[in-house]
Amino acid sequence: MQSKNKRARRKLLVIEDDPGLQAQLKWAYEDFDVIIAGDRAAALTALRAEEPAVVTLDLGLPPDPDGTSEGFAVLDAIVELKPDTKIIVASGHGARESALSAIERGAYDFYAKPVDIDELGLIVRRAFELHAIETENARLSERVGKDQTVLGGLITAAPEMLTVARTIERVANTNVSVMLLGASGTGKELLARGVHDASPRADGEFVAINCAAIPESLLESELFGHEKGAFTGAVKTTPGKIEQADGGTLFLDEVGDIPLPLQVKLLRFLQERTIERIGGRRALAVDTRIVCATHQDLEAMIADGRFREDLFYRLAEIVIRIPALKERAGDPPLLAKAFLTRFAVEMNPQVKGFAPDALAAIEAWEWPGNVRELENRVKRAVIMADGRLITAVDLDLASDGAEDDQPLNLKAAREQVDRLVIRRALARSDGNISGTARLLGISRPTLYDLMKQYDLTP
Structure with missing residues (x-):
């Protein structure tokens, strides 16, 4: 158990040739996994084998203990081999010029000899914190830039959203109507555009309209258009959104807010694929695919008589449910x-x-x-x-301090936390078992046992 905890601790490489100072530093940093090296060869071997996040480096190393040439050679080698390492150099005898030169060559910070353990400890801990921040931000940047972008714009690594994306890719090549169900802010319009972009209609127009944002008196004109003189203010013939999307895709957001009389007209379009503008007498053939979305419970609205059941089945040939964030x-x-x-x-x-x-x-x-x-x-x-x-x-994210939903049973509480932490580690490691085990500080067999116990899969 002790060796496992040691491997999980942060690694600090101390490059120092003075045996007394080696022992002092190792004792002072017992909460770190301290690796000692007394010369260039040992230092570079340890760097490759252990990959420490932070290194303390005495510039006065043999065979030049009274100078800095060997220390600078080690510094340059570390920067070349592992540039993200935080290197803290020791400058003795007031050699400020050497310290500044080390910073210019890639060192993170410096400390003056004789060593003040408390002062050096603050520098070391700050270096570890900065390294952790940079590593996390680099990991997120890499994931954003690689295979976490699907459907041309959706960024995700969650299995739930990848399933949604794969479903959309499968139905995009068909001409069926798609209904996206999900809470507000889950990215329904982005997914609707994904349907359009992955379909043979990608060269056509993608037209979006929020049915809840347009007054009921204007919604019919917005959808179906109007002829010149159809009503007061209709000074010219204007095609509606359905017609504008001819050959492409129309996204009806918040379709549950369409009033019943207009639902009848929309149903007729879906059945006959023709429209009539307001004030018009001629049926216009329109080849427009409908993708719609809502956060409302349409089945409950059907039961209440607020949404037509026949329209629902026309719009919901394929239903895709979008998980909350x-x-x-x-x-x-x-x-x-x-x-x-x-x-x-x-x-x-x-x-x-x-x-x-x-x-x-x-x-x-x-x-x-x-x-x-x-x-x-x-x-x-x-x-x-x-x-x-x-x-x-x-x-502006403060802990709400809510404890009412937390289990009182200690075993249940531990299982809840274990599940959450393992899932997050799996997500961060893209499902890689070895990477997940390293993040959690446990062995692969232990991780497998926990995943089996909690019915988790990569």
């Missing part, structure tokens, strides 16, 4: 990084990533407003942030 393990930090990258370029270029408390808050938050809420919080935080890293305060 809180159900998509690993997606909140992934999406947050994508939004940060986009907004920082135009609004606050000094912002480079998220502080650890921000990432923790993003993963812990329930996201009642789903992706739209996440996007808005990140956008505001980028604008308001004073430093290079966005904090939980910038995101």
